[in-house]
Amino acid sequence: MIEITVWCTGVIQDKEGRDVCLVLTEAAFNEGKFTQAFDNYVDLPDRINVQVRKYARISDTVIENVFEYENHKPNIIGVTEATIMKGINVCYGIQPGSVLVINTTKDPEELLKYVPAKQKKNLKAVATIDALGIAPEQLIDYSGSEGAEDASAIGGGLGAAMAGAIAAVSGLVKKESVLAAAANRTAAKRGYDEVKIKQL
Amino acid sequence: MKTRFKKYTVEIPEEMAIPFAGIVESPKPNGEQPMMLTGGWRIYRPVIDSEKCVMCKSCVLACPDATVLLVDGGNKIGFNLDYCKGCGLCTWVCPVNAIDRVPELDFEDGVPFQDALFLLPHVEALYAD
Ligand code: SF4
Numbered sequence: 143m144i145e146i147t148v149w150c151t152g153v154i155q156d157k158e159g160r161d162v163c164l165v166l167t168e169a170a171f172n173e174g175k176f177t178q179a180f181d182n183y184v185d186l187p188d189r190i191n192v193q194v195r196k197y198a199r200i201s202d203t204v205i206e207n208v209f210e211y212e213n214h215k216p217n218i219i220g221v222t223e224a225t226i227m228k229g230i231n232v233c234y235g236i237q238p239g240s241v242l243v244i245n246t247t248k249d250p251e252e253l254l255k256y257v258p259a260k261q262k263k264n265l266k267a268v269a270t271i272d273a274l275g276i277a278p279e280q281l282i283d284y285s286g287s288e289g290a291e292d293a294s295a296i297g298g299g300l301g302a303a304m305a306g307a308i309a310a311v312s313g314l315v316k317k318e319s320v321l322a323a324a325a326n327r328t329a330a331k332r333g334y335d336e337v338k339i340k341q342l
Numbered sequence: 343m344k345t346r347f348k349k350y351t352v353e354i355p356e357e358m359a360i361p362f363a364g365i366v367e368s369p370k371p372n373g374e375q376p377m378m379l380t381g382g383w384r385i386y387r388p389v390i391d392s393e394k395c396v397m398c399k400s401c402v403l404a405c406p407d408a409t410v411l412l413v414d415g416g417n418k419i420g421f422n423l424d425y426c427k428g429c430g431l432c433t434w435v436c437p438v439n440a441i442d443r444v445p446e447l448d449f450e451d452g453v454p455f456q457d458a459l460f461l462l463p464h465v466e467a468l469y470a471d
């Protein structure tokens with residue numbers, strides 16, 4: 143099972159962070175995988191700019207863990223706002239061979255300094271993508287995350303570019319699957335194509 | 343229980359090791375609450391131009407986190423960057439535009455780095471290698 147944790151800023155990126163998870167799980171589901179996507183109760187209630195996490199699980203077999211709303215041993219870390227990394231160890235708990243994908247205009251090397259040595263040795267690759275540049279629309283979602291209906295399309299903004307980038311770096315799902323799952327197909331494609339990857 | 347921040351030597355009692363959004367005891371009699379550091383929320387840092395500042399103190403009143411400080415014997419404006427969450431209100435209220443907002447990643451220092459998550463001991467065990 144692959145566990146994905148996406149760090150994003152509360153309220154401002156609540157939907158975009160969630161969309162990263164939803165686009166990836168939708169793509170994997172359509173490839174015949176078993177999936178889960180969920181928010182974290184621990185981080186709620188979120189407030190503007192507080193660091194929050196969104197989660198996804200993708201597996202070839204039935205996922206039996208249905209009661210834990212937190213990924214303790216993630217394999218993929220997404221960060222939708224790079225500044226979060228300055229204040230918190232986003233890679234806490236990662237498994238050997240993990241990948242880190244960050245939304246920023248900077249190069250991957252520049253952000254590695256925020257990953258402590260203990261977690262850095264478990265990283266296989268770090269990648270950056272200018273997701274905000276590709277898709278500047280961030281839908282601000284005041285309805286919160288607790289089961290509220292999401293009337294807008296999934297993957298319309300920067301979340302689509304992030305999902306595309308994560309697919310490219312991790313090889314988790316096929317390019318066509320991500321493109322088909324995201325409402326903003328162009329953003330997902332550009333995310334997939336324009337991601338800057340540094341293998342470690 | 344182990345200390346969470348390099349800069350602070352906080353001994354967190356086990357029953358207090360709760361997630362960020364939880365409720366913690368107020369600092370007594372008043373002071374800082376290092377279990378609730380909000381500096382990590384900041385994306386834009388307020389930077390003061392003391393030449394422009396006319397010491398009207400509007401920013402001191404406006405800051406929701408009381409992180410605009412009177413420094414230098416009350417003659418200058420400073421910031422408590424461990425807690426400033428970068429909301430930009432001080433910039434907004436300043437009548438002479440003396441407070442700039444600069445991307446936090448342009449600076450090396452200023453944010454206390456949290457190298458482990460706040461976790462209850464039994465949850466912490468789930469994260470362990
Ligand atoms: S940015 Fe907001 S929190 Fe920071 S000092 Fe200004 S008013 Fe206070």
Ligand code: SF4
Nearest residue numbers: 395396398399401436
């Ligand atoms: S609001 Fe502007 S002019 Fe007034 S004290 Fe603050 S920085 Fe100085």
